[in-house]
Amino acid sequence: MKLCVSGTPGAGKTTIACHLATRFGVPHIDVSSMASEKGWIIEDDEERETSVIDIEAAQDHINGMAEGIVDAHYAELFEGSPLLVIRCPPMLLHQRLLARGYSMEKIRENIMAEMVDACLIAAMEEKGRESTFEVENIELESAKRRAENVASDPAPGESVACQTTVHYLTEENLSFYQTL
């Protein structure tokens, strides 16, 4: 099994990817922790509190693997495999990022990215709509079940080409964003 799991920081990529890796007995490839181990960090973007990684080096390593669940913010890793975008409602994402001690600037940036479907759009551009799937991660057990179903049978009928499950760019979410 080869699958990419992407999404806004805090949406639940690692939680779901770990579960899938255990469930299906394949390696969990957490690209951000692997990046420091393997020396893929090109620079630390201090202003945005993030690291820039050498995508090509990561891609070479990952594409050399026979199977695995790639857990990364980037959609282009693991060529040819389906991609699962983990989605999280903005108000819930706010709670998860606050609990992690993120700065308000970073929380705002990530909430806006989630509202405008930034990771979903990147995934669709990279993989195509029929190979891109969404899992809304509100209640963990049902998110895990949906992720398992997609991972075991990534059928186009379940993809974003046929189903759009989330709409976060709403008046309610925008008003919430403005209070932050």
Ligand SMILES: Nc1ncnc2c1ncn2[C@@H]1O[C@H](COP(=O)(O)OP(=O)(O)OP(=O)(O)O)[C@@H](O)[C@H]1O
């Ligand atoms: N369905 C859920 N209900 C409650 N808490 C959750 C749920 N899913 C994930 N979490 C919690 O939210 C936090 C963020 O999850 P996780 O680390 O999986 O996100 P991530 O997308 O991998 O983030 P990053 O991009 O920073 O690596 C963790 O503390 C995790 O335990």
Ligand SMILES: [Mg+2]
């Ligand atoms: Mg993670």
